[in-house]
Amino acid sequence: MTVPAEKSLPARSVSSRGRPRRKEEPGGGDVRTHSAVANPESPFLNRELSWLAFNERVLAEARDERNPPLERLKYAAICGSNLDEFFMVRVAGVHRQIAAGVNTPGPDGLLPRETLALVRERTQSMLREIERVTRKTLRDLNAAGVRFARVSDLGKRARAQLREHYLAEIQPVLTPLVVDPSHPFPYLSNLSLNLAVLLEGGDGEDPEFARVKVPVGVLPRAVCIADTILLLEDVIAAHIGELFKGRTVLAAHAFRVTRNTDYEFEEEEAEDLLATIEDGLRRRRFGSAVRLEVMRDTPTGITAFLQERLRLAPEDIFLLDGPLGSADLMGLPVKRPDLSFPEFAPAVPDLDGDEDSGIFDTLRDGDVLLHHPYDGFTNILDFLEEASRDPQVLAIKQTLYRTGDDPRLLAALRTAAENGKQVVALIELKARFDEQRNISWARKLERAGAHVVYGVAGLKTHAKVTMIVRREEGGLRRYVHIGTGNYNAKTARLYTDLSLLSANPDLGADVAELFNHLTGYAEAEYTHLLVAPDTARTGFEALLDREAAHARDGLDAWVRVKVNQLTDPGMVEALCRAAQAGVRVELIIRGVCCLRPGVPGLSQNVRVRSLLGRYLEHARVYAFGNGGSPEVYFGSADWMSRNLDRRVEVIAPVLDDRHREAFLSILDTEWADTRGSWELNADGEYMKIPGDFSAQGTFAAARHPL
Numbered sequence: 189m190t191v192p193a194e195k196s197l198p199a200r201s202v203s204s205r206g207r208p209r210r211k212e213e214p215g216g217g218d219v220r221t222h223s224a225v226a227n228p229e230s231p232f233l234n235r236e237l238s239w240l241a242f243n244e245r246v247l248a249e250a251r252d253e254r255n256p257p258l259e260r261l262k263y264a265a266i267c268g269s270n271l272d273e274f275f276m277v278r279v280a281g282v283h284r285q286i287a288a289g290v291n292t293p294g295p296d297g298l299l300p301r302e303t304l305a306l307v308r309e310r311t312q313s314m315l316r317e318i319e320r321v322t323r324k325t326l327r328d329l330n331a332a333g334v335r336f337a338r339v340s341d342l343g344k345r346a347r348a349q350l351r352e353h354y355l356a357e358i359q360p361v362l363t364p365l366v367v368d369p370s371h372p373f374p375y376l377s378n379l380s381l382n383l384a385v386l387l388e389g390g391d392g393e394d395p396e397f398a399r400v401k402v403p404v405g406v407l408p409r410a411v412c413i414a415d416t417i418l419l420l421e422d423v424i425a426a427h428i429g430e431l432f433k434g435r436t437v438l439a440a441h442a443f444r445v446t447r448n449t450d451y452e453f454e455e456e457e458a459e460d461l462l463a464t465i466e467d468g469l470r471r472r473r474f475g476s477a478v479r480l481e482v483m484r485d486t487p488t489g490i491t492a493f494l495q496e497r498l499r500l501a502p503e504d505i506f507l508l509d510g511p512l513g514s515a516d517l518m519g520l521p522v523k524r525p526d527l528s529f530p531e532f533a534p535a536v537p538d539l540d541g542d543e544d545s546g547i548f549d550t551l552r553d554g555d556v557l558l559h560h561p562y563d564g565f566t567n568i569l570d571f572l573e574e575a576s577r578d579p580q581v582l583a584i585k586q587t588l589y590r591t592g593d594d595p596r597l598l599a600a601l602r603t604a605a606e607n608g609k610q611v612v613a614l615i616e617l618k619a620r621f622d623e624q625r626n627i628s629w630a631r632k633l634e635r636a637g638a639h640v641v642y643g644v645a646g647l648k649t650h651a652k653v654t655m656i657v658r659r660e661e662g663g664l665r666r667y668v669h670i671g672t673g674n675y676n677a678k679t680a681r682l683y684t685d686l687s688l689l690s691a692n693p694d695l696g697a698d699v700a701e702l703f704n705h706l707t708g709y710a711e712a713e714y715t716h717l718l719v720a721p722d723t724a725r726t727g728f729e730a731l732l733d734r735e736a737a738h739a740r741d742g743l744d745a746w747v748r749v750k751v752n753q754l755t756d757p758g759m760v761e762a763l764c765r766a767a768q769a770g771v772r773v774e775l776i777i778r779g780v781c782c783l784r785p786g787v788p789g790l791s792q793n794v795r796v797r798s799l800l801g802r803y804l805e806h807a808r809v810y811a812f813g814n815g816g817s818p819e820v821y822f823g824s825a826d827w828m829s830r831n832l833d834r835r836v837e838v839i840a841p842v843l844d845d846r847h848r849e850a851f852l853s854i855l856d857t858e859w860a861d862t863r864g865s866w867e868l869n870a871d872g873e874y875m876k877i878p879g880d881f882s883a884q885g886t887f888a889a890a891r892h893p894l
């Protein structure tokens with residue numbers, strides 16, 4: 189069983205590798221990103237500038253009026269959230285390099301301080317543009333009947349209603365903190381939104397500074413009064429005198445702090461990894477500040493005071509027009525389906541067969557390929573739930589990276605353990621920003637009787653693999669799931685990913701080797717799988733070298749790879765070697781790409797595109813021409829050094845001919861996309877490809893044909 193045939197492709201001509209390809213329109217020269225070339229002499233693009241170019245492409249979706257206004261607001265919020273994490277991790281990492289005295293150039297030839305200067309300049313303009321787009325979209329929503337207002341815009345009756353709401357629901361949560369010799373400057377948590385309040389001092393004394401934290405998260409950022417939406421910080425500022433009774437408030441201005449969260453856990457010296465990570469999470473809260481956002485009309489004295497207390501350089505101060513923290517606008521309480529994308533219901537293939545059989549009978553008849561979110565994640569949860577209940581199932585083994593809050597997965601594993609099955613959960617405690625949730629899952633599963641393994645020392649386990657061992661006539665049989673996405677029902681509705689359910693004995697044997705290696709450090713030998721950090725890098729390089737040999741022999745040689753990021757210098761060099769040998773290389777890289785395509789004598793045979801849309805492109809697929817007998821792999825690994833050298837990743841071959849054709853068709857359709865596709869040129873700029881053909885729309889329509 190496989191995904192339905194993808195329908196409604198536009199007219200396509202035959203490509204040089206013998207598969208159909210859409211006739212391409214000229215590049216859209218009027219829409220482009222800033223260049224990611226930091227050093228014109230380098231064959232590598234700058235990683236940080238390439239990431240910022242990705243965020244520019246997301247921001248273009250926020251501007252694109254083909255998207256409904258609530259969706260444009262979400263894109264702007266995503267841009268803000270992306271930039272927050274960029275500062276918390278990437279910019280913080282550059283600061284750490286500078287503090288450590290690192291003077292070694294990166295692959296693009298730039299020193300850390302040179303990269304930081306470029307990033308500071310570009311992020312200043314990007315934040316201002318995110319704000320501008322956000323304000324414009326809020327105006328569009330106003331015009332469509334979704335009313336946003338400042339407190340000063342309200343009439344007398346609405347003001348009275350708002351004050352009543354403030355006193356009952358907001359002020360009890362607030363804590364005014366004055367800074368003076370007996371009240372030291374307070375700790376400002378990461379991404380916290382605050383009000384800097386200036387209070388009149390005594391006779392002849394300077395004004396006093398006070399801080400009020402805007403409790404976003406405890407309270408919603410949006411305050412609804414009748415049919416009007418106001419921002420929480422504006423409501424608090426309008427009633428700030430209620431907090432400081434008897435004092436004269438001179439001013440109240442919003443500001444926001446971003447801190448370094450790139451904390452490294454010391455695994456080698458840890459006797460209890462779970463306790464070490466919990467301690468690390470506490471320490472991470474107190475990382476050094478890397479960015480201060482303040483409203484442009486904030487008095488310079490307040491800005492200078494905050495800058496001094498946070499120990500920031502002037503270049504790390506961002507003077508903005510607001511609203512600060514656009515990421516909080518992701519989930520506004522607005523129910524207007526006419527202003528959003530039409531709701532999409534994933535298809536749920538019937539894998540249970542006849543009433544007296546089940547999914548295991550279906551898988552014995554052949555592998556099942558699912559393309560999420562167009563095919564529902566429900567099938568994966570059903571697979572686990574049926575295994576947890578089936579008396580013939582003896583063991584369930586699973587890797588867990590980012591799980592989310594869906595109760596079905598956790599319940600299935602707990603039920604299996606309580607039913608006496610051997611349950612092994614390899615939970616990655618070091619999944620950034622999901623550590624606390626994963627610790628909670630680990631404890632719950634341990635209490636249910638599951639064997640919980642906290643990953644592998646020195647590595648993150650990023651693989652997406654499940655194995656079920658079942659007693660059947662003729663002996664034990666292994667059933668496996670291998671995917672590109674996390675076991676997370678929420679993101680499975682938002683990300684594009686691929687899943688394979690299989691009873692193939694060779695794949696099952698390889699996955700069994702993997703789990704024995706991860707839990708018992710046994711040596712593993714794999715027949716089909718490429719597994720990082722052991723065999724993935726050498727396996728990929730061998731596949732690229734084989735294509736290069738085919739090209740030198742005059743055979744049709746091509747490579748098409750889809751990953752989220754391409755930053756590893758070794759893989760960039762391997763791709764360039766293949767291109768120089770005459771291999772046609774087509775890359776679909778959603779985010780960061782450090783390979784500079786189209787450079788004569790180096791990468792002239794390489795084309796790079798980035799695909800964006802309603803769903804986050806997350807699948808990883810690797811296809812090779814193999815002299816006319818294409819080979820296709822899929823799995824969890826991006827082509828980054830961390831994935832290939834410092835993570836456990838699983839890449840599986842597509843063994844079924846029908847499924848191989850389905851994978852190649854998916855790649856063809858995505859390469860033909862013009863709705864959300866951008867092409868990277870030799871100058872390091874992404875050019876928007878004009879047109880309205882949407883790969884994502886095509887996949888969705890195939891699940892629900894008219």
